[in-house]
Amino acid sequence: MDQDFKNTLEIMAKDVEDDLLSCFEKPFDAPDIIVSAMKYSLFAGGKRIRPVIMRKTCELFGGDIEDVRALSCAIEMIHTYSLIHDDLPAMDDDDLRRGQPSNHKVYGEDIAILAGDALLNYAMETALVGLQNLSPQQKNNGIQALKILMQAAGVDGMIGGQVGDVLAEEDSEMNAEKLKYIHSHKTGAILTASLLCGAVMADTDSNSLKWIRQYGEAIGTAFQIVDDILDVTSNTQVLGKPAGSDLEEHKTTMVSLYGLKSAQEKVEEYHSVAIQALSNLSIDTSFYVQMANFVCNRVY
Incomplete structure (x- = not known):
């Protein structure tokens, strides 16, 4: 990883972390255990890729990072809630997340479900509070960005992809097209939203x-x-989570469907598509090139 890119990620991630901590400075009118469960997963050491991308995109296109602070905190809360629910026994049934026991292993399934729900709702509250402080023009942009984010997190985005992932376990006719839908919605939608919201x-x-x-x-x-x-x-x-769980849970992946080599070739293909798209932009795209390299080269 390029050192300048690594430094940028670390500095901006720390800034996101500070903003997330400030979101929990207020008192909550709720049992302590639910706030504890929310914070347990939210502050478990994630790289904050999505909020960093949103902030950097806003900056690169000439915007003010201050305008996306709240919205970028919201996207991290949404991402975290999805991980809590993904780890549940009814979903991926994973006992580890980022090297620590999954939320439901610490707090129980009932509190883990509610902690995910709470983070999703608090994400919306955080984003809306942030909109209140914007200029009239920026409020309009903020509403558009919030719509993009919630659509990406909902049935047309992440939720749709997760449902597709669940159904794939019993689908004897799984193919590349169905798998692409799962990938682009379950993971791609929120990451794309981070870029679009910033822009x-x-x-x-x-x-x-x-x-x-x-x-x-x-x-x-x-x-x-x-x-x-x-x-x-x-x-x-x-990995910080159980390796081999896809095979154990009989999940259909690009690897299980077409083999390791084909999956690696597909990553390289998407990397090329990403870089080609950047060539059409008139801004400095070096951050995005490094991000594409970071995402795609984790396999090596």
Whole structure:
């Protein structure tokens, strides 16, 4: 990983972390256990890729990072809630997340479900509070960005992809098209939304939005394929979650469907699509090139 890119990620991730901590400074009118469960997963050491991408995109397109602070915290809360629910026995049934016991292993399934629900709702509350402080023009952009985010997190995005993933376990006619739908929705939708939200808050033109969307969809899909590859090639200590769980749970992945080599070739194909999309933008795209390299080269 390029050192300048690594430094940027670390500095911006720390900034996101500080903002997330500030979201929990207020008192909550709820039992302590639910707030504890929310914080347990939210502050479990994630790289904050999605909020960092949103903030950096806003900056690169000439916007003000201050305008996306709240929205970027919201996207991290949504991402975290999805991980809590993914780990549940009824879903992926994983006991580890980021090297620590999954939320339901610490707090029980009932509190884990509610902690995920709470983070999703608090994400919306956080985003809306942030909108209150914007100028009239930026409020309009903020509403558009929030719509993009919630659609990406909902039935047309992440939820749809997760349902497809669940159904795939019993689908004897699974194919590349169905798998692409799962990847682009379950993982790609939220990552793409982080780019689009940042660009919208910078009042970016529609043509640039088209190419940044194409870039996001490519690296988002590649991200999930890389996860599938690492489940086979890596180990639990490195991953921070159980390796080999896809095989154990009989999940259909690019690897199980077409083999490891084909899956790696598909990652390279999506990497090329992402880089080609960037060539149509008139801004400095070096951050995005490094991000594509980071996402796709995790397999090596």
